[in-house]
Amino acid sequence: MKSPSRWIGLLAKPAIFASVIGFLSFFGLADQIAGFSANLGEKDRIVRWSAVLSGATRDAIPVTLIDIDAATMALLGHPQRAPRDLVAGLLSLAVAKRASGIFLDMDTSQQGSPAGDQALLAFVSAYPGNAPPLALARRLGPVDQAGGGEEALAEQPSILDAAVREHANILWATSISRIDEDRVVRRWELSQTFCKPDGGRTLPSPQLFAAAVASAHPRPLSDIQAFVVARTQAICGPGAATAPAAPPWPRNPDQRAAIAFLIADGPDLAAPQFIRRDGQNVLLFRRVSARAVMTSTGTVVSARAVADDLLRDRFVIIGASHAESMDGHLTPIGFLPGALIVANAVATAPAVLSGQPLGAAGATLIALALFGALMAITSRLRALAASVVVAVAVLGSLMALGRIFAPSTAGDIVLAALGMVAFLSTLEGLYTTGKDWRARGWRALLKPEKPRPAQGTGDVA
Structure with a gap:
């Protein structure tokens, strides 16, 4: 029979551990510790660590998002979609403030109001040749809506097609994010290729476009053209007698790179991040509500009324986060609108493409x-x-x-x-x-017993 002191020794350690755990649970700390331990091996935790520690901000692109948010839609009387005359005014503001590049992350495949469509069409038709390079989001849809073909998706026509053909500094882009099985967006597509019997076409992503025109060392749009031509030949013409030469840029054409999520949704979720640009500290990301650059009548203010550092020499994304846009996705850092996902991918694109x-x-x-x-x-x-x-x-x-x-x-x-x-x-x-198991049977599932200390036998006379 075990002595009382031995029983006390056996129960002391579990009792102390139980007391500590109970104390932590009483103050709500046990759940936090358990969550931290569980997250150490979580895939998304590694994704976030990688974004912070692995140099994702080297040569990063400063980004400004002009957000057509809920406040903007309320001022406009909650229309079904953002008026295109407003979009034309925001584009004109970005051009006047000399943005390094502009991406319009909005669908132009469907007709809107006649006045709004005419305003946007007139702006694109008269787009100056010396204006910042402009990329427009091309809507993709099922093949049967675009004239047939073998690919799963096809380009949808836009009201701006005829106007875009007349300008070398305007191009179409596809903003495609890869959704994993758990419905979380973690990667982006560098380009999208569409093969047809009479040839094919490759559209770049906003990341590729921004890395060319808005990086610390800008490149001509001809580099993007060389990339998309080589990509189209490689995918749509693999049986050609001569293989297409690899384009000189980008150095690392990773088609499905992980997004380095550094920009969260909301001003209080993370401290402002600064990067070095032209020898100065520059804010990595700015988010401007379209309401802030509008008058009470719903028109865009003059360029003189907007501070230069909001848009000048920054890559400008014009997108929407209001509820009617129906463009939100789960990410490793929470639920983000599509335009904010594009901003994360654009800001860190140079680090991916230059690796x-x-x-x-x-x-x-x-x-x-x-x-x-x-x-x-x-x-x-x-x-x-x-x-x-x-x-x-x-x-x-x-x-x-x-x-x-x-x-x-x-x-x-x-x-x-x-x-x-x-x-x-x-x-x-x-x-x-x-x-x-062979030696101990089911007892192999138990912890091994500690060896008992050897008892002295004393000296024998």
């Missing part, structure tokens, strides 16, 4: 090397010490790999290595349990 290209085989080899290093270092450590070492190694790997390759590639490599560690740990646990 060292790395194929699937190369990424796998680096992930295997990182996995081997983690296992070698932690093989003799206890679980707590091993978790600390793994966390430090993950942060260091994101910082090092993200500055060599694209930030999204660094995140994918680290996630792959962590998956290998988890898989091997599971296999080791199953092997140990199976080995003990």
